[in-house]
Amino acid sequence: MSPPGTSRSWGDRAPWVRGLRLPTQPLVRHLLLALCGAGLLYAITSSLSPYNDFEVGEIALYVIALAGLSLLTGSNGQISLGHGAFMAVGAYSAALLMTHTHLNFLIELVAAIGAAGLLGLVIGIPATRLKGPYLAGLTLLLALALPPIADKWSSTFGGDQGLTTTTPSAPGTINPEEWLAWIQIIGALITLVLLANLLRSRFGRSFRAVRDDEIAASLAGIHVARTKVIAFVISAACAGLAGAFLGLSTGVVNTGEFPLTLSIQLLAAMVLGGTGTLMGMWWGAILLVYLPQWSTSLSGDFSLGSGASAYLATIIFGVVLIVVMIAAPTGIQGGLRWAWRRLWSLRPGTGDGMSKISRPA
Amino acid sequence: MSLFVNVTLNGIANGMIFAALALALVLVFRATRIVNFAQGAMGMMTTFIASSLLGRGVGYWWAFLAVLVIGFVLGALVERVLIRPLQGKSELNPVIVTIGLLVVLEGIAGTIYGNSSRGFPAAYSQSGLTLGHTKIAFSHFDVFILVAVLVLMTATLVLFRATSLGLRMRASAFAGEISRLLGVRVGLLLTLGWALAGVAGSLSGLLVAPTSSFGPYYMDLVLVYAFTAAVIGGLESPVGALIGGLITGLSISYVGGYLGSGLQPLGALVLLMVALMARPEGIFARPPARRV
Helix, strand or coil, X not given: CCCCCCCCCCCCCCHHHHHCCCCXXXXXXXXXXXXXXXXXXXXXXXXXXXXXXXXXHHHHHHHHHHHHHHHHHHHCCCCCCCHHHHHHHHHHHHHHHHHHCCCCHHHHHHHHHHHHHHHHHHHHHHHCCCCHHHHHHHHHHHHHHHHHHHHHCHHHHCCCCCEEXXXXXCCCCCCHHHHHHHHHHHHHHHHHXXXXXXXXXXHHHHHHHHHHCHHHHHHCCCCHHHHHHHHHHHXXXXXXXXXXXXXXXXXXXXXXXXXXXXXXXXXXXXXXXXXXXCCCHHHHHHHHHHHHHHHHHHHHHCCCCCCHHHHHHHHHHHHHHHHHHHHCCCHHHHHHHHXXXXXXXXXXXXXXXXXXXXXXX | CHHHHHHHHHHHHHHHHHHHHHHHHHHHHHHHCCCCCCHHHHHHHHHHHHHHHHHCCCCHHHHHHHHHHHHHHHHHHHHHHHXXXXXXXXXXXXXXXXXXXXXXXXXXXXXXHXXXXXXXXXXXXXXXXXXXXXXXEEEHHHHHHXXXXXXXXXXXXXXXXXXXXXXXXXXXXXXXXXXXXXXXXXXXXXXXXXXXXXXXXXXXXXXXXXHCCCCCCCCHHHHHHHXXXXXXXXXXXXXHHHHHHHHHHHHHHHHHHHHCHHHHHHHHHHHHHHHHHHCCCCCCCCCCCCCC
């Protein structure tokens, strides 16, 4: 599930394809892509109803959490079954500040990111010594251990009622759903640009080196433990921001929003989108937002009992995890990349031998 | 003082159950180097089947036996259908697949049986025994738990230490390629490891059900406690699973008794982190050797 080779040769392709080449500077290219994405999303949100805008915002916030998870698992080879817990920490931190203080909105977001990152540090340090299944068990336990804490000290965390959140009021005549969606979209685009740059940098290369072979990486002068902790903290911080945004979307933050299922659904969405990719996380996020609705209507069609729709969604997420892992470990984005390259290599005279070697198996 | 005694007794009974599920994790890990995160959910599923059998008037012990056999078959089936195709791939893939199986089983159980927790009968009375004139928090059923898990542990140890089948199982887990060259049917024995783990998992499901809110998710916490126990014991050793189970059971019980039950998972998290920081290879594992 390694990302495709970074040095793609465009020289032997038709002239009009070469004309389409993106700038080679990663920062410029990522900013350009983000601007195109922003334009596309602006067109989408301004043509949709407020409720659909709300859903686009939810997709954006899940993209943030999934991108962090994808970086952790895909690029650094660590797994987390407890990313819902980091989202909970971000959500509660932001909500606590909103309830008790009148700080700037951005400061509240930064605090949410920082708190989740701090927990990521606490979990990430023992994680540096752990291989896959150990870390999986530790994070699974984290996902189960955190929500009861909020119930235990219910006077601070609001118990079942939870804490209410406040979104900064929208400027001008923009309706509040569209405004919230835009806050979340901008957050997602900034996160994606930062992570994309990080993955193309020295840090990103050392993440992948540690994933592929820890001993070789340390012989090459990479501080393996520090690299793994940094990856974990970044990933947790992304989940914290996503959690703060989720709190804004739902209006309240309570423990019911962060069950173990959330963590597992995040994992399923990440795997389906394409482990290690960033763009693929949009597919995963769309699944997270729309699958519950589809399964509700589906269970209505089969006239299953009330409550069955939640279980149906759970079953579908589980089947996705199993089938993708056995049949197509590169996920949707991997499949798209493969199809794209097949398309080019099928044209006479345009195939380059590299694409056959580097395409995902 | 009596609180301390009762909490300790409760911890021992719970610890034995964690040890049974930890043993299942150990059997799977020894055979295939995989932690089966669906082990608890498989026990949940078979216990729901037991509940259905009891509802149809099958006797308790027949249902008990039937469910252990079903656990055996389910374990073998999961290994053959889901785990075998992943051989030789990244070690994260089987983790993700067993997590997928976990939620699929919970979803199926929830769809069929509903979310509301139903009761599950215990084999023996659950009211405390009386020693002298004081009633202690250790029931006939707890005695049964103790005996059942000890029988399971002894049977496993005898299998591995004293039979040629156990020797072949150890050999195929330790050096699969060489064992295959020597004529051992490695694939079949790995499946057998999973099947035996299925039996241990089913037993733990049957033992937990009477004392918990029996529903689709009732094994989630038991699984992570058993994982903690197995890691403390080193993920390789049945004796380690037993000791780890008791350590985990007692710690959880003290946290629950003195700090409140909501903090039990956090207590287990701290215990697991301490165990992993202090001795990641576990108490009973051989010194680690890393293959370059």
